[in-house]
Amino acid sequence: MAVIAEDVVAAGNGANNKKPGGQTEYVVRAKDLVKEFQMGQETTRALNGVSLDIKRGEYLSIMGPSGSGKSTFFNMIGGLDKPNNGSVFINDVDMAQLDAQELAFLRCHTIGYIFQSFNLIPVMTALENVQLPTIFAGKPSEDGTARAMELLEIVGLGHRLHHKPSELSGGQQQRVAIARSLANNPSIVLADEPTGNLDLKTGTEIIALLRKLNKEQGVTIISATHDHKMVDVSDRVVWIRDGRVDKIELREDIDLHIGSMGNEEDEA
Numbered sequence: 001m002a003v004i005a006e007d008v009v010a011a012g013n014g015a016n017n018k019k020p021g022g023q024t025e026y027v028v029r030a031k032d033l034v035k036e037f038q039m040g041q042e043t044t045r046a047l048n049g050v051s052l053d054i055k056r057g058e059y060l061s062i063m064g065p066s067g068s069g070k071s072t073f074f075n076m077i078g079g080l081d082k083p084n085n086g087s088v089f090i091n092d093v094d095m096a097q098l099d100a101q102e103l104a105f106l107r108c109h110t111i112g113y114i115f116q117s118f119n120l121i122p123v124m125t126a127l128e129n130v131q132l133p134t135i136f137a138g139k140p141s142e143d144g145t146a147r148a149m150e151l152l153e154i155v156g157l158g159h160r161l162h163h164k165p166s167e168l169s170g171g172q173q174q175r176v177a178i179a180r181s182l183a184n185n186p187s188i189v190l191a192d193e194p195t196g197n198l199d200l201k202t203g204t205e206i207i208a209l210l211r212k213l214n215k216e217q218g219v220t221i222i223s224a225t226h227d228h229k230m231v232d233v234s235d236r237v238v239w240i241r242d243g244r245v246d247k248i249e250l251r252e253d254i255d256l257h258i259g260s261m262g263n264e265e266d267e268a
């Protein structure tokens, strides 16, 4: 079973979506996903047949109003929750076929996670927070420290290595979380409302940083968001409504009507 997990990782890293050396063009394939939540007598169908193929190296935004199913979809492709129906393939491996250990291995090595509320460990410094995933991955401590320092430098926090989250601004905390998401050199970074707790200027800086990392590190970025600022940097935007894919647009096409998009983000 470790063989499957290592294949997942081996196939995963790299920016090219052209299929070199057996790499698949699609880093994520979601097929017919259905997810229901039962609350007492009431059933909510959060995802109602979502299919989506995500290219290696792509910056993809999943947009939609609050409650449309973005986080639920995020949790399915991140292996954080399971669909009632349908399947998710990561680097051609069907997640449903993985046992708990393999799934943990995949989550640790292949996917990095960024959340709206940063989710840093309060008692740890920035350096320790970023290093933590390398410890879970069983990497030598010196390597993990070096990697964490390098990443904090890349996100512009080389001068804040020993600060705890409470000693950092919201934008700086999200930079630490972004650095942490890259610690094990994942092929995919999943970001759920990464700008949701940030002001306009800081949010714009975080979006620019994610785009830069997408370009420079070749990592596929999948962001669930209702922040229209994200459209500017996305290669493709998937609009979700009531648990279904409403439309998929390439950035070039969005440019044509971007002027007509108001501040709908403030509704949600």
Ligand code: ADP
Pocket (backbone or CB within 6 Å): 037, 038, 039, 044, 045, 046, 064, 065, 066, 067, 068, 069, 070, 071, 072, 073
């Ligand atoms: P979004 O991220 O787009 O705001 P979500 O994916 O969080 O939307 O939610 C989609 C729908 O599923 C909503 O109606 C929400 O109330 C419901 N939902 C999400 N998670 C749960 C849960 N754990 N239990 C019950 N209902 C849920």
Ligand code: MG
Pocket (backbone or CB within 6 Å): 070, 071, 072, 193
């Ligand atoms: Mg959400």
